[in-house]
Amino acid sequence: MIKVILLDLDDTLYNERDFVFSGFNEVAKYLNEKYSLEKNNLYKDILDIFQEKGRGKIFNILCEKYSLEEDIESLVDIYRNTVPNIKLYDDALYMLENLKDKYKLGLVTDGKNTVQWNKIKALDIEKYMDKIIVTDDLGRDCWKPSTKPFILMIEHFGGAPEEYIYIGDNPNKDFIGCKKLGMSTIRIIREAGDHMNTFLGEEYEAEFNIKSLLELENILKLLE
Missing domain, CATH: 1.10.287 (Helix Hairpins)
Structure with missing residues (x-):
């Protein structure tokens, strides 16, 4: 579960x-x-x-x-260092609003730490997250596909890796580390994005593919 x-x-x-x-x-x-x-x-x-x-x-x-x-x-x-003009996808906002009281939520993101924190602030998502890890805060060697940020999440929340699921979009790095630990994985393939047309071998890909985060609730029921 x-x-x-x-x-x-x-x-x-x-x-x-x-x-x-x-x-x-x-x-x-x-x-x-x-x-x-x-x-x-x-x-x-x-x-x-x-x-x-x-x-x-x-x-x-x-x-x-x-x-x-x-x-x-x-x-x-x-x-x-631009204060970015960005907003959450509609399905992301709906998902965060509806799941924040039912599950523990965490964020794992790569990229220059100051840039990623600027994005996090602009999107106003700290209020939804129980734990945020910007991997660059830990050092460049802790960027995905490192297992380190996911190990830290397990140390923070407790429980077994099988009780975790990670949702990302980039098969080049997003799912390798968390799959090694035994976490479930979901890849979102949106209509636009840098990795929407990238498809790799089983080692790199997630267990589930979705086109919208609105599909997440059905997968969570399947994994109960």
Whole structure:
């Protein structure tokens, strides 16, 4: 019987692209104010580079295009430290509201710790969670697929791993560690997300796939 529900954050509880676009907008605003360049053009160029090249060198390419002598790390800091304009998915809000009194809830999320905490604050989800682990607070070697954050959750809540379920979206890392410990796993595959078209071997994939967190209650009944 499941007693503890652990959740991923990015693309599980909210659309991570909303965070990404908020950061892009702040960088465009900064460059607009500093160089009197058209903000909308800057923002469009950033999005075009993002679509064509991914996230890796966006600001390098942008600065090269406009011949800007900018410290790229400073732009990255602006991007990361943006107060994000993000909100919970409707099904995530419904699920959190309806399950918080029936189960213990925990959050396990990777990413730069200051960035992840900014997201957590912006989404106002601390009130739902009994325990939050931002893995970067523990050190880079504790990011998923490490078992460490899940071991800490078991130490906090108690009980057997079989009483836990973890919900995430990224088969490259989300389910490996918790499956090793014996936790149940659910992968949410939304209509949009970085990993929606990624399918790997059994070692990496979750036991259950869902398209909405509204399906969670049926799986919990199945595991009773």
